[in-house]
Amino acid sequence: MERMKTFSFEQKMVHHLILKSPLIEDLGLFHGKMGIALFFFEYGRSTGCDVYTDIAEELLDDIWALIHTELSFRFDSGLSGIGWRIEYLLHNCFISGDGNEVCEEMDRFIMKTDLCRLDDLRLDTGLEGIFYYVSARMQGAASQKNPLPFDRRYREDLHHINSFFDMDDLDAFYNRYPVSVSPFLSSALLTEETFVSASLGLKDGLSGFLLKQQIQRL
Numbered sequence: 001m002e003r004m005k006t007f008s009f010e011q012k013m014v015h016h017l018i019l020k021s022p023l024i025e026d027l028g029l030f031h032g033k034m035g036i037a038l039f040f041f042e043y044g045r046s047t048g049c050d051v052y053t054d055i056a057e058e059l060l061d062d063i064w065a066l067i068h069t070e071l072s073f074r075f076d077s078g079l080s081g082i083g084w085r086i087e088y089l090l091h092n093c094f095i096s097g098d099g100n101e102v103c104e105e106m107d108r109f110i111m112k113t114d115l116c117r118l119d120d121l122r123l124d125t126g127l128e129g130i131f132y133y134v135s136a137r138m139q140g141a142a143s144q145k146n147p148l149p150f151d152r153r154y155r156e157d158l159h160h161i162n163s164f165f166d167m168d169d170l171d172a173f174y175n176r177y178p179v180s181v182s183p184f185l186s187s188a189l190l191t192e193e194t195f196v197s198a199s200l201g202l203k204d205g206l207s208g209f210l211l212k213q214q215i216q217r218l
Contacts, residue, residue, distance in 0.1 A: 010210065013195050014043070017206055018055060024200060027066055028074070029081030030124065030184065033059045035202025038085055038181065039211045041094045046214055060095075073113050075129025076203070079106045084179075087136035091143070091179050099140040100149060107137065107149045115157045123184075131162060135177035138170065185212040 007015070017036065026032030037059035044053030063082065072078035083106040089095045090102075110133060120126030137149045150158075158165040164173040186208025190198055199205035 009192055010213070012192070013190070013206055013210055016196060017200060017210070020200055021059060022062075026077055026201075027063050027071070027082065028077030029085050030076035030203040031199065031201035031205065032077060033063050034082050034085045035205075036200055036207045037063070038088065038202065039207035041089065042211055042214060045094070073110055073130065074125050075132060076124040079109055080129050080133035082106070083110075084133045084136045087140040088179055088181065090140055091136075098146065099137065099144055100146045103137060103149070111150060111154045115154075115161055127161070132177045134158065135174055136179045139174055139179055181211065182215065184208070185215070
């Protein structure tokens with residue numbers, strides 16, 4: 001009699017994520033498809049299994065098909081988080097392309113937000129998320145030897161509200177807001193009994209929990 005295959009806790013979580021992620025309507029980085037796709041790109045590379053990379057690419061295709069400028073600028077569920085993630089994928093060679101071309105419309109949308117009147121300082125919904133987006137875009141443009149994004153007035157506003165932003169020396173700004181997923185990962189503690197009821201996202205969800213475990217093993 002053939003012995004029934006058993007799956008590890010990690011495999012069970014990954015299979016659950018594969019089954020449930022196409023049903024997610026949120027496109028964003030923290031709670032939606034963008035964060036889940038990021039996990040599968042990383043997992044595909046670390047395991048050497050193209051199936052996971054294919055899943056990530058399918059999720060990315062879904063996002064591009066549904067994305068629209070009626071989304072907010074928010075980092076957790078809007079365009080700044082999605083744009084940051086694109087630069088992250090380009091920076092780490094998961095995808096290829098010209099960051100300025102891909103994010104041009106997002107840049108224009110983000111610049112419509114009056115930084116000097118925005119009193120929300122939070123990462124998820126406010127200025128902190130915009131700073132991460134700007135940092136990723138400018139680092140990406142510099143690495144691709146592209147013109148730096150954002151117009152002069154917007155850069156002046158950035159300098160006015162953030163002392164780290166200095167066009168003569170951007171290293172402090174880049175170090176403060178790195179193109180790294182580590183600051184956003186889930187702090188959730190999941191068990192075999194609780195993971196099926198957990199959210200799926202990068203922050204406080206299943207994909208973030210799995211990615212954090214993966215990074216800790218490196």
